Amino acid sequence: MEMEPVFLHIGIDDTDSPRGGCTTYIGALLVERLSKLGLKFIDYPNLVRLNPNVPWKTRGNGAVSLRIFGSQEAIEKAKEVIITVVEEESDFDWNGTDPGLVFIYGELPQELTSFSNRAIQSLVTMKEAIDLIKHFGGEAIGYKRGRGIIGALAAIGERLQGDHTYELIAYRKKENRDLPRGVDEDSARTMDRETYPETFNNLDPETGRILVTPRGPDPVLYGIRGESPEVVYRAHGMVKVYEEIERWVIFRTNHGTDSHLRPTMGLSLAKPYMPIIAMGRVLRAPRRIEGGHVLFSITDGIRSINCAAYEPTGDFRRIVEKLIEGDLVEIYGGVRPASRNYPITINLEKLRILKLAPKYSLENPLCPSCGKRMKSMGKEKGFRCDACGFKDREAKKIVKEVARDITEGLYIPPPRCHRHLTKPLVRYGREKLNPWSLTQEPSCLRLFTPWHEP
Numbered sequence: 080m081e082m083e084p085v086f087l088h089i090g091i092d093d094t095d096s097p098r099g100g101c102t103t104y105i106g107a108l109l110v111e112r113l114s115k116l117g118l119k120f121i122d123y124p125n126l127v128r129l130n131p132n133v134p135w136k137t138r139g140n141g142a143v144s145l146r147i148f149g150s151q152e153a154i155e156k157a158k159e160v161i162i163t164v165v166e167e168e169s170d171f172d173w174n175g176t177d178p179g180l181v182f183i184y185g186e187l188p189q190e191l192t193s194f195s196n197r198a199i200q201s202l203v204t205m206k207e208a209i210d211l212i213k214h215f216g217g218e219a220i221g222y223k224r225g226r227g228i229i230g231a232l233a234a235i236g237e238r239l240q241g242d243h244t245y246e247l248i249a250y251r252k253k254e255n256r257d258l259p260r261g262v263d264e265d266s267a268r269t270m271d272r273e274t275y276p277e278t279f280n281n282l283d284p285e286t287g288r289i290l291v292t293p294r295g296p297d298p299v300l301y302g303i304r305g306e307s308p309e310v311v312y313r314a315h316g317m318v319k320v321y322e323e324i325e326r327w328v329i330f331r332t333n334h335g336t337d338s339h340l341r342p343t344m345g346l347s348l349a350k351p352y353m354p355i356i357a358m359g360r361v362l363r364a365p366r367r368i369e370g371g372h373v374l375f376s377i378t379d380g381i382r383s384i385n386c387a388a389y390e391p392t393g394d395f396r397r398i399v400e401k402l403i404e405g406d407l408v409e410i411y412g413g414v415r416p417a418s419r420n421y422p423i424t425i426n427l428e429k430l431r432i433l434k435l436a437p438k439y440s441l442e443n444p445l446c447p448s449c450g451k452r453m454k455s456m457g458k459e460k461g462f463r464c465d466a467c468g469f470k471d472r473e474a475k476k477i478v479k480e481v482a483r484d485i486t487e488g489l490y491i492p493p494p495r496c497h498r499h500l501t502k503p504l505v506r507y508g509r510e511k512l513n514p515w516s517l518t519q520e521p522s523c524l525r526l527f528t529p530w531h532e533p
């Protein structure tokens with residue numbers, strides 16, 4: 080008698096540290112090992128970015144989930160392999176790296192999806208995670224403080240049923256990881272020209288910088304983001320490299336989807352660490368402070384709050400600086416808690432100018448006798464003409480409306496300072512539907528081949 084296959088969702092988080100490692104690399108290793116065990120994948124590995132504003136995040140606050148099925152025996156073997164790989168590859172000596180591994184069986188309950196939404200849009204606790212895992216008969220392994228269990232469970236619960244994107248990540252061999260990345264920049268530019276806008280954020284247009292190669296000591300050689308598995312695979316074939324690629328995998332992700340940002344009904348609901356979308360009028364015009372940051376404040380009539388466009392947002396600040404009191408804006412960003420020097424502040428990720436306020440200038444009146452511009456004789460003392468001597472003690476400044484040098488619309492900082500989750504301008508109108516709703520079999524996506532190597 081044939082046994083029913085077992086479905087297993089695997090979540091992994093917080094295995095890396097600023098000095099190396101990468102949770103996606105563990106995911107990529109497991110893709111190879113689990114495939115060799117004969118297990119089938121029901122989805123691409125999911126790379127899920129959680130709330131980027133949480134205070135304890137590792138670099139990108141990204142967690143990984145793998146969804147597989149196979150015989151009971153193969154699943155048991157898979158779990159052993161997963162635990163071994165996580166233990167071998169995690170940076171346990173780094174203070175603040177607290178790896179977590181979660182297993183959930185079968186169909187995913189709705190409660191896990193809502194847990195994931197909260198992990199992406201606000202804050203969740205370890206207790207909530209543990210209670211859910213217990214309730215649904217899952218298993219969790221936490222190393223050290225085990226904080227990674229939260230992200231691991233969130234990665235499982237996020238089925239990417241709304242908008243989503245793909246990222247093909249190519250990894251370096253261990254012996255090359257201290258060396259500069261051997262990626263031909265011209266080929267990356269060509270790849271961008273040929274595949275944009277189906278791929279995105281390959282380059283930073285403001286600086287010309289290549290963004291597919293990360294900076295840090297992690298094992299990633301490059302990552303190409305795009306709208307489909309086909310296009311990231313094609314783009315991958317166009318990038319020339321001078322070092323051996325150890326492996327590559329296509330992930331399905333929430334990158335570039337804005338899934339962290341949630342419309343907030345009123346600024347009173349802006350709580351520390353939450354990514355929000357809120358509307359208000361400019362209360363205090365922008366000013367540039369030391370360090371190049373631009374600060375202003377907005378109000379919704381009930382509460383006023385400070386907003387900041389920080390120095391790394393580049394030319395975006397020039398737009399922000401053109402706002403004046405009274406402009407109606409929609410702001411997108413993470414709420415920073417108050418610090419010693421600054422009150423609670425929204426760190427701007429995007430700005431939509433909804434309605435520009437009229438801007439006025441005050442001019443001295445023209446001389447009715449000779450037509451030259453008159454001069455003030457002091458506050459409320461009228462005006463005098465230097466050319467012909469005409470005086471008018473009742474004359475007042477003339478109020479004149481001047482044209483604004485910005486237009487209403489959506490403004491986004493350059494890609495080099497985007498959060499992973501920030502939806503770039505080019506993706507507006509390209510949002511995708513739930514791929515699960517298009518599948519024939521209810522539980523398994525049809526995967527593009529090849530989606531990994533080896």
Ligand SMILES: [Zn+2]
Nearest residue numbers: 446449464467
């Ligand atoms: Zn005159």
